[in-house]
Amino acid sequence: MKKLFFSIIIVFINHVGSFGQEKFFEKIELGFSGGLAVPVGHFKEISIAPSLEPVPPGSIPERFQGFLKNEGGQAELGYSLGLNLTYHLTPSVFISLNYLKTQHTIDTHPQQIYYDANFKSEIDLNGVPFEVPGRLESDPYRANLFYLGIGYRLPINRMEVRFTGLAGMNNLEFPFYIWFFQISETFEIISRPFPIDGPVPTSLREFAYGLETKLTYSLSQKLNMNLAATYLRSDHPHDYWTNTLAASILHEIQDEIRYRNLAVQFGVSYRFTGKE
Structure with missing residues (x-):
């Protein structure tokens, strides 16, 4: 998809120039x-309870069943990179x-703290206490968004304010995670997602939409610099199996990543006008 996007830009520019x-x-x-890249709403919230193994009411949960993200994605502050091609239909209206x-x-620390407080210390059949150290590791959220925009620009001397409505696709990579349980000095149990029908998805493509506000300053007839705030959202449902420590029960996970992101970016743009 990246190659297609860049190819469209190159072909478009060459086509226009050639004629x-x-x-x-x-x-x-x-x-x-x-x-x-600033996570917003459910995407950044912390939620431990949905990751716990279901047990009878009033019982203490025995282990984590996975790492569910539908109530809390636990995303931390990240980075964003952008590229855009804009066509000015009129002095006020543009598409991009x-x-x-x-x-x-x-952020996996909340699960770590909860595990250490509730599950790390155990007692064997002889009443002797022992520990089962555990830790959670996870891939980051990696998103590639391709979208169209239609907007309005309001000039103010050498500056202008742009408001844009956005719609397109978010190709979100599945963030694989692993639970490590150290049973002994030489033996470790690893729990991670595995497929229900086919492979665990590596790509979660879903519709995305949002809004952008951009403040632009003209350095010259051709060159601008800008500061933009771009809000985009998408929902990514997915299914997989996982298992728990010291149990043969397999848990079917029906989860959803609720991507909510505010990209605050500094940028530069080049306008293909005539002479300076």
């Missing part, structure tokens, strides 16, 4: 940006083709 459509070409603007990459690490 000498100067007026059309002058309405094209190419921009690059980078900055923070956009790509945004974001990455967030996942």
Whole structure:
């Protein structure tokens, strides 16, 4: 999909240039940006209870059954990189083709603290206490968003404010996780997702939409710098199996990643106008 996106840009520019459509070409603007990726709502919230093994009411949960994210994605502050191609239909209205990459690490410390407090210390059949150290490791959230925009620009001297509605696709990589349980000095049990019908998904593609507000300052007739806040959201349901320590019960996980991200970026853009 990345290759297709960049190919469209290159072919589009070459096509316009080859036919000498100067007026059309002058309405094209190419921009690059980078900055923070701020998780919002469920995407950043912490939720431990949905990850616990189901037990009878009033009983103490025995182990973690997985790492569910539908109530709390536990995403941390990350980074974002962007690319956009804008065509100015009128002095006020424009359309855009956009790509945004974001990455967030996942905060697994809450699960670690809860495990150490509730599950680490055990008592064997002879009443002798012992410990089963456990830890959770997880891949980060990696998202590649491709989307279209239609917007309105409001000039104010050398500055302008742009408001854009966005819609497209979020190709979110499945964040694989692993639970490690140290049974002895030489033996460790590993629990991680595995497939229900076919492989565990590596790519979770879903519809995404959002809004963007951008403040642009003109450095010259061709070159602009800008500061943008881009909010995008998408929901990514998925299924898989997982198991628990010292048990033969397999748990079917029906989960959903609720991607909510605010990209705060600084960028530059080049307008393919005529002479300076």
